[in-house]
Amino acid sequence: MMLVEETRVPDTALPLAEFKEHLRLGSGFADEDVQDGLLSSYLRAAMAAVEARTGKILIERSFVWTVTGWRDGEAEALPVAPVNALVDLVLIGRDGAESLVAATRYRLVPDMQAPVLRGAGLLLPSIPTAGSARVRFLAGYGPEWADLPPDLAQAVLMLASHYYEFRHDTSGPVGLPNSVAGLIERFRTIRLSAGRGRA
Numbered sequence: 001m002m003l004v005e006e007t008r009v010p011d012t013a014l015p016l017a018e019f020k021e022h023l024r025l026g027s028g029f030a031d032e033d034v035q036d037g038l039l040s041s042y043l044r045a046a047m048a049a050v051e052a053r054t055g056k057i058l059i060e061r062s063f064v065w066t067v068t069g070w071r072d073g074e075a076e077a078l079p080v081a082p083v084n085a086l087v088d089l090v091l092i093g094r095d096g097a098e099s100l101v102a103a104t105r106y107r108l109v110p111d112m113q114a115p116v117l118r119g120a121g122l123l124l125p126s127i128p129t130a131g132s133a134r135v136r137f138l139a140g141y142g143p144e145w146a147d148l149p150p151d152l153a154q155a156v157l158m159l160a161s162h163y164y165e166f167r168h169d170t171s172g173p174v175g176l177p178n179s180v181a182g183l184i185e186r187f188r189t190i191r192l193s194a195g196r197g198r199a
Contacts, residue, residue, distance in 0.1 A: 001065070001066070001067050001068075001079065002065070002066045003063060003064075003065050003066075003079050003080070004063065004064045004065075004066075005061060005062075005063055006061070006062040006063060006064055006136070007061040007062045008061065009044065009047065009058075009059045009061065011040065013059050013143065013144060013145055014040055014043050014044070014145070015043065015145040015153070015156075015157070016036060016039060016040060016043070018145070018157060019039055019042075019043055019157055019160055019161075020039065022157045022158075022161055023039075023161055023164065038164075039160075039164070042160040042161075042163040042164050042167075043156065043160045045160070045163055046156045046157075046159035046160035046162075046163060047059070047156050049159060049176070050152065050155055050156055050159065050180075050184055051080075053176065053181075053184060053188065054152075054184050054187040054188050054189065055079075055080055055081060055188070055189040056080070056081055056082070056141075056152070056187050056189075057080050057081070057082070057139040057140040057141070058140060058141060058148055058152060058156070059140050059141070059142075059143065059144075059145070059147075059148075060084065060138055060139065060140030060141070060142055060143045060147075061138070061139070061140055062087070062136065062137070062138055063080070063136070063137055063138075063139055064134060064135070064136050065078065065079055065134070065135045065136075065137070066132050066133070066134045066135075067127070067132060067133050067135075068127065068131070068132045068133075069127055070124050070127065070133075073119075073123045073124060074118065074119060074122065074123055074124065075109070075116045075117065075118040075119070075124070076116065076117045076118075076124060077114050077115070077116055077117075078114075078115045078116065078117055078135075078137065078139075080139050081111065081112060081113055081114060081115050081139065081189065082110070082111075082112050082115060082139065082140070082141060083108060083110065083115040083137050083138070083139045084110075084137075084138045084139065084140065085108070085137060085138045086103075086106070086107075086108045086117070086135065086136075086137050087136040087137055087138065088100060088101075088103075088135075088136050089101040089103075089105075089106055089117075089125065089133065089134070089135050089136075090133070090134045090136075091125060091126075091127060091128060091131065091132075091133055092128070092131050092132045092133070092134060093128045093131045094128060094129065094130040094131050098134075101125045104120055105119065105120050105121070105125055106118065106119055106120055106124060106125065107119075107120055108137075113189050114189060117135060149187075151183045151184075151186075152183070152184065152187060154183060155180045155183040155184050158177065158179060158180050158183070159176065159177070159180045162177050162180070
């Protein structure tokens, strides 16, 4: 399995003003934007850490997921959530030849914890021997910062602040601060099965 992020979070979607307010940085000065690049990098790092820990995509973007076989021939749990739309499904043969699967042959079963790709009939389209399937989809709570659940948004600001405050301390604490871990705990996905979904 391989998951690739096709698009990145646009700079305009980053909560730079909220982060500056969270840090209580001064405003109204001629050079107040001198740290914008640095602050943006901490926000991106904090978002990546929260996404990795929870399996939830915060700001909507496009992903490509490639698998060499289905765990379950009827349904397959997608690797992240929430998934808003399936863009396409392509079967790739051993020789690299690609075949676009008609959208009528599969569907998305939305779920905030474990969205599922399911065959429109009894089974998912068969993956060619020694081949693969490539699924392109859109995932995330929405395109804007305001679309995030408030506790996840707060966790990102707190973690980015933590990175900012310890930016010169290479021997600082390792792992997520307890306050951040507590905020994101309920969003963590625990997979108990091999990925079989329900409709």
